[in-house]
Amino acid sequence: MKITIKDIARESGYAVGTVSRVLNNRPDVSETARKSIMEVVNKYNFRLNSNAKHLKQQAGSSIAIIVKGATNMLFASMLGQMQNDIENKGYECLIYYINETDNELEEAIQLCNDRKPMGILFLGSNHQVFMQQFSSIDIPCVLVTNSGESLNYSNLSSVSTDDSDGARAAVEYLLELGHRNIGILGGYLDGPVAATRLDGCIKAFNKYNVPFVPEIQYEPSMFVMSRGYKAMENLLDRMDNITAVFAMSDVMAMGAMRAIKDHGLRIPDDISVVGYDGIELTEYLVTKLTTIRQNREEIARRSIEILIDKIENTNSMAIHEVIPFRLIPGESTKSL
Amino acid sequence: MKITIKDIARESGYAVGTVSRVLNNRPDVSETARKSIMEVVNKYNFRLNSNAKHLKQQAGSSIAIIVKGATNMLFASMLGQMQNDIENKGYECLIYYINETDNELEEAIQLCNDRKPMGILFLGSNHQVFMQQFSSIDIPCVLVTNSGESLNYSNLSSVSTDDSDGARAAVEYLLELGHRNIGILGGYLDGPVAATRLDGCIKAFNKYNVPFVPEIQYEPSMFVMSRGYKAMENLLDRMDNITAVFAMSDVMAMGAMRAIKDHGLRIPDDISVVGYDGIELTEYLVTKLTTIRQNREEIARRSIEILIDKIENTNSMAIHEVIPFRLIPGESTKSL
DNA sequence: TTGTAGGCGTTATCAC
DNA sequence: GTGATAACGCCTACAA
Numbered sequence: 001m002k003i004t005i006k007d008i009a010r011e012s013g014y015a016v017g018t019v020s021r022v023l024n025n026r027p028d029v030s031e032t033a034r035k036s037i038m039e040v041v042n043k044y045n046f047r048l049n050s051n052a053k054h055l056k057q058q059a060g061s062s063i064a065i066i067v068k069g070a071t072n073m074l075f076a077s078m079l080g081q082m083q084n085d086i087e088n089k090g091y092e093c094l095i096y097y098i099n100e101t102d103n104e105l106e107e108a109i110q111l112c113n114d115r116k117p118m119g120i121l122f123l124g125s126n127h128q129v130f131m132q133q134f135s136s137i138d139i140p141c142v143l144v145t146n147s148g149e150s151l152n153y154s155n156l157s158s159v160s161t162d163d164s165d166g167a168r169a170a171v172e173y174l175l176e177l178g179h180r181n182i183g184i185l186g187g188y189l190d191g192p193v194a195a196t197r198l199d200g201c202i203k204a205f206n207k208y209n210v211p212f213v214p215e216i217q218y219e220p221s222m223f224v225m226s227r228g229y230k231a232m233e234n235l236l237d238r239m240d241n242i243t244a245v246f247a248m249s250d251v252m253a254m255g256a257m258r259a260i261k262d263h264g265l266r267i268p269d270d271i272s273v274v275g276y277d278g279i280e281l282t283e284y285l286v287t288k289l290t291t292i293r294q295n296r297e298e299i300a301r302r303s304i305e306i307l308i309d310k311i312e313n314t315n316s317m318a319i320h321e322v323i324p325f326r327l328i329p330g331e332s333t334k335s336l
Numbered sequence: 337m338k339i340t341i342k343d344i345a346r347e348s349g350y351a352v353g354t355v356s357r358v359l360n361n362r363p364d365v366s367e368t369a370r371k372s373i374m375e376v377v378n379k380y381n382f383r384l385n386s387n388a389k390h391l392k393q394q395a396g397s398s399i400a401i402i403v404k405g406a407t408n409m410l411f412a413s414m415l416g417q418m419q420n421d422i423e424n425k426g427y428e429c430l431i432y433y434i435n436e437t438d439n440e441l442e443e444a445i446q447l448c449n450d451r452k453p454m455g456i457l458f459l460g461s462n463h464q465v466f467m468q469q470f471s472s473i474d475i476p477c478v479l480v481t482n483s484g485e486s487l488n489y490s491n492l493s494s495v496s497t498d499d500s501d502g503a504r505a506a507v508e509y510l511l512e513l514g515h516r517n518i519g520i521l522g523g524y525l526d527g528p529v530a531a532t533r534l535d536g537c538i539k540a541f542n543k544y545n546v547p548f549v550p551e552i553q554y555e556p557s558m559f560v561m562s563r564g565y566k567a568m569e570n571l572l573d574r575m576d577n578i579t580a581v582f583a584m585s586d587v588m589a590m591g592a593m594r595a596i597k598d599h600g601l602r603i604p605d606d607i608s609v610v611g612y613d614g615i616e617l618t619e620y621l622v623t624k625l626t627t628i629r630q631n632r633e634e635i636a637r638r639s640i641e642i643l644i645d646k647i648e649n650t651n652s653m654a655i656h657e658v659i660p661f662r663l664i665p666g667e668s669t670k671s672l
Numbered sequence: 673t674t675g676t677a678g679g680c681g682t683t684a685t686c687a688c
Numbered sequence: 689g690t691g692a693t694a695a696c697g698c699c700t701a702c703a704a
Contacts, residue, residue, distance in 0.1 A: 002449075002697095004696095004697055004698085005697065005698065005699095006697080006698095014674075014675085015674065015675045015676075016675085016676090016697095016698080016699090017674070017675060017676075017677095017699085017700080018673085018674055018675075020698070020699060020700085021673095021674090021699095024699085028673065028674090029673075029674085030673060030674085033673080033674080045445065045469075045472050047445060047446055047449055048449075048697085048698070049391065049449050049450060049696085049697050049698070050387075050446065050449070050450045050698095051386075051387045051388070051390045051391040051450055051696085051697075051698090052387075052391050052680085052696070052697035052698040052699085053697080053698055053699075054387045054680095054698095055385065055387040055388050055391055055679095055680050055681065055682085055696090055697085055698075055699095056679080056680050056697085056698050056699045056700080057680085057698085057699065057700095067406075070403075070406050070412055070415070070433065071407070071409065071412045073407065076406055076407045079406070095433070097406065097431070097433055109381070109383060110383055110386065113338075113383055113384075113385050113386070114385060114386045114387050136381055225616065225617070225620045226616075229620065254617075254620050254621075255620055257620070257622050258619075258620040258621070258622060261622050267622065280561065280562070281561070281590075283594075284561045284565065284590050284591055284593070284594040285590075285594070285621070285622070286593050286594060286597050286603065286621070286622065286623055287622055338681095340680095340681055340682085341681065341682065342681080350690075350691085351690065351691040351692070352681090352682080352683090352691085352692090353683085353684085353685095353690070353691060353692075353693095354689080354690055354691075356682070356683060356684090357683095357689090357690090360683085364689065364690090365689070365690085366689060366690085369689075369690080384681080384682070385680085385681050385682070386682095387680085387681075387682085388680070388681035388682035388683085388696085389681080389682055389683075390682090390696095391680090391681085391682070391683090391696050391697065391698085392681085392682050392683045392684075392695075392696050393682085393683065393684095393696085394683090394684090394696095673704105674703100674704085675702100675703085675704075676701100676702085676703080676704095677700100677701095677702095677703105678699105678700095678701090679698100679699095679700100680697105680698090680699090681696105682695100682696085683694105683695090683696085684693100684694090684695085684696105685692100685693090685694085685695100686691100686692085686693085686694095687690100687691085687692080687693105688689105688690080688691080688692100
């Protein structure tokens, strides 16, 4: 037996309109009405049916966040602050998690249909998908963590770190420590992130006039520990005198560290390791990981600021902001 | 300009009813109709409004999973398999993430209102909340990972490991290695999990006739790395000759390990560490963590089986199943 | 401040 | 196999 707003109205002696107003915290209700209606509401533990609510409602005043990969620790660490900032600005915050392999724009399009948010933040995204389908979205959006500049949509801004420069800094750090035989663990090169970071690596090698042979020194992998482990094993098999490795994500670096250990080598004495992202975990490893730390607080803060600005001032152009990274020296690297 | 099923009907020359049937993959539609309707649908990239859909729909054939804590790695590692199993059985799987501090039953009640699932799985739950509010839920539910036996609701089953026995095994392992000065890092004792596990610890101490003074040897903490770190510091300050520590979760153990290192001590030479849960991470640490591994594959499998059984055979009673754990020896423990 | 009534976009139940 | 139409539960003018 389902109970509706009508039942509440009948039992409280008021009309449905008044009940609706109370339940939506509208000011134009008498205290008397509010009290006696809430009494009945609480008695039945009644809640509005959100389908009916959103079906009828013109425009919600909400901002949606689509998170690709629930276990992504970089994203997870930014969500709390984002949620906070959004709510402090008077918007409702809706968070949707999707799988790594799901299509974020299908989700976004459905979302616009159903919940009519004022703007969307994408944590994790696939450029291919955006090129194909983003045009059907007409509300302000922000790509968080990777640049959307090349996509060139007027309603798609982005806040990211300079992937190429971050990777360059990582490799340069190793070169400065005297390493010459450096392996790179990265993503598959059809995605934009891995390719950009690899570019940065190559710049560093060139600057130091150190030869780099991708076929030997680059090993592609997915950004998870188990794959990082396997990839590192391949690298160890292939490179005789390897003394250092740069992994394009901290979790891959963790997998690599264990592979190094299992090959009877020590970190950093035999092999130095540098990661990327600077997730919390890296600081708690018994051998602290040297890593390129993305400034997640600042990325989160600016993402929300920019999105809300776009929502409230519709005429402005897309912004593509680059947030500086920092190299955090840990205990996983050593000068030769 | 929003486009609805009516627009599709008009442009395709069919009635809304037929369009609806096509969009829901109903069999009673001619191929001709299906083709020409889908053409228009694709042309506009049209999607049903799910608010209207679920408002009207009597009962969805879905199973919902409410996950408390998006970053909980134990839960995350079970979700993929659960989703699979659910869909293989012909149900739709809805996953909802809520914060550690949110009320899972508020969410569940709203869910029953809106989406009308056939059953709900709770990953992470608070017994207090269940005692107060579970009675307003009348569909089959399963508590995953902690026992619901004492709650005694006929529509609430559970699948869990024996928390008391797991903790006992952990401490007993340390005692067998010769440790006598053992610290315990656990949760706050108002929750059922921490109290139960502490019980198990005490049983082990008693069995070995080793004194245990909770005020000194037990340090409560939240189940995150940073708190594990702090809690371990407190323990180190308080216990002079501590040689081993059991942490009631792997992430707490990780924090503890780093605290031990920062105090100039080595693992396992100076202090042995045992964790709980057996998340993937523990196997990749350079010092593999000895841990009590919950059999997540089996827990996930049985949770779904039981829930679906309850859905399809309404008359049966609640089941409270206990899945055996395993102690996984790592490199973080050493015999004295 | 409160009540009334139309309609949001879909599905389900009828007829045909 | 297809079309018309009444709900679903709520919000929001507008009227009182």
